[in-house]
Amino acid sequence: MLAESLVLAxxxxxxxxxxxxxxxxxxxxxxxxxxxxxxxxxxxxxxSRYVGIEGxxxxxxxxxxxxxxxxxxxxxxxxxxRHYETVNVDNFNLLKW
Amino acid sequence: MTETLFFVFAAVAVGSSVGVVxxxxxxxxxLFMVASLASTxxxxxxxxxxxxxAIQIMVYAGAIMVLFLFVIMLLNLxxxxxxxxxxxxxxxxxxxVTGGIGGLLARQLGSGTAGLExxxxxxxxxAALREHGAVGAIARPLFTDYVVAFELTGILLLxxxxxxxxxxxxxx
Numbered sequence: 056m057l058a059e060s061l062v063l064a065x066x067x068x069x070x071x072x073x074x075x076x077x078x079x080x081x082x083x084x085x086x087x088x089x090x091x092x093x094x095x096x097x098x099x100x101x102x103s104r105y106v107g108i109e110g111x112x113x114x115x116x117x118x119x120x121x122x123x124x125x126x127x128x129x130x131x132x133x134x135x136x137r138h139y140e141t142v143n144v145d146n147f148n149l150l151k152w
Numbered sequence: 153m154t155e156t157l158f159f160v161f162a163a164v165a166v167g168s169s170v171g172v173v174x175x176x177x178x179x180x181x182x183l184f185m186v187a188s189l190a191s192t193x194x195x196x197x198x199x200x201x202x203x204x205x206a207i208q209i210m211v212y213a214g215a216i217m218v219l220f221l222f223v224i225m226l227l228n229l230x231x232x233x234x235x236x237x238x239x240x241x242x243x244x245x246x247x248x249v250t251g252g253i254g255g256l257l258a259r260q261l262g263s264g265t266a267g268l269e270x271x272x273x274x275x276x277x278x279a280a281l282r283e284h285g286a287v288g289a290i291a292r293p294l295f296t297d298y299v300v301a302f303e304l305t306g307i308l309l310l311x312x313x314x315x316x317x318x319x320x321x322x323x324x
Contacts, residue, residue, distance in 0.1 A: 056158060057268050058261065060195065063162045065257040067169050067188070069250045074173035076246035079236040082178050082224060086185050089216070090169055093192055096204075104199045105271040108280060111201050112294055118211060119305040123312035125216050129223045130319035136227050137322075143236065 060101035068094035081132050081142040085125070092121050158198055164191040176235060178224050182217060189213040200277060202286035 067090060074087030096114045103110025132142055139146050164187060171184030189212050196205035224230055237243075280289040294302055 056154070056198065057271075059158060059162070060199065061268075062257075062261060063165065063195070065254065065261075066166055067192075069254045069257075070166070070169040070173055072253060073246050073250045076249060077238050077242055078173070079238055080178060080229075082220065082229065083172070083181050083236075086172055086181055086220065089185065089212075090172060090188065093189060093212075096208075097192055097195065100196050100199050100201045100204060102271070103201070104277060105268075105274050108277060108289055108293055111204055111290055112298055114201075114204055115207070115290070115294065116301060116305055118207065119309065122211065122216055123308050125219060126312045126316040127319065129219060130316035133223060133227065133320045142227065142229060 057101050057105060060097060064094045064097040064101065066094075067091075067097070079143050079145055081135075081144050082129075084144065085128055085132070089121060089125070092117060154198055158195065161191040161194040161198070164188075165195070177230065179221070179230050182220055182224065185220075186213045186217050189217070200274070200281060203290050 071087045071090035071094060074090065075084050078084055078087065096117055099110040099114045099117070103114075135147060136142055168184040168187035168191065172181050172188065175181045175184060189208060193205040193208040193213070196202075196208060238246075277289070283289075284292060
């Protein structure tokens with residue numbers, strides 16, 4: 056089942072990458088980044104089935120970092136929305152206001 | 153049985169991932185994401201990672217996705233059905249990059265999976281699960297060998313909370 060899991064993780068990762076590149080909505084771009092993280096988690100779990108429990112511990116840490124990243128990223132989106140009244144990334148072209 | 157279940161979960165995961173990328177409404181996108189995470193949790197169970205499957209459902213699909221939903225509702229973006237897919241240039245770049253990554257992965261896997269079988273049979277994990285249970289098998293290394301990293305993630309979460317509060321609060 057290892058090879059099949061790796062193929063599935065590759066597919067999901069590629070879909071996430073495509074989403075980050077082609078969408079304009081900042082929240083959906085964030086969701087696609089979560090999709091990529093999830094694909095990586097699947098790879099770790101698939102390898103940990105055959106190599107050792109350490110892969111699962113790494114997935115635990117990846118999930119923590121994903122939670123922290125989601126909290127800070129959504130706070131940034133809220134703060135940008137207050138200023139521009141949109142979450143469309145085409146409208147964000149200044150680093151400072 | 154396991155194989156059939158795996159392919160069912162895999163089909164749902166890939167289908168709902170496509171849904172995340174193509175749906176116009178952010179709320180529909182988010183619900184597809186929950187379906188994708190839930191079916192990945194099913195695959196975690198098939199790979200004997202029971203604790204992570206539970207965490208995936210409770211923390212990822214439950215807490216983090218609800219946080220996203222809160223933000224969508226707070227900013228009142230649920231009614232945005234306008235097409236926000238980028239133009240032709242970004243489409244070409246997107247398909248080139250994803251085609252490149254997909255091609256590399258296919259080439260790597262196509263060159264043979266003999267190396268994967270040499271990794272091991274998973275007897276060590278089965279023994280650990282039998283001896284300590286699904287939670288104990290993860291908890292023992294987490295609180296002994298990796299305890300420093302575990303404490304550091306606590307600090308990371310604290311920093312994230314402070315940062316999120318500071319960024320999201322109204323400028324006075």
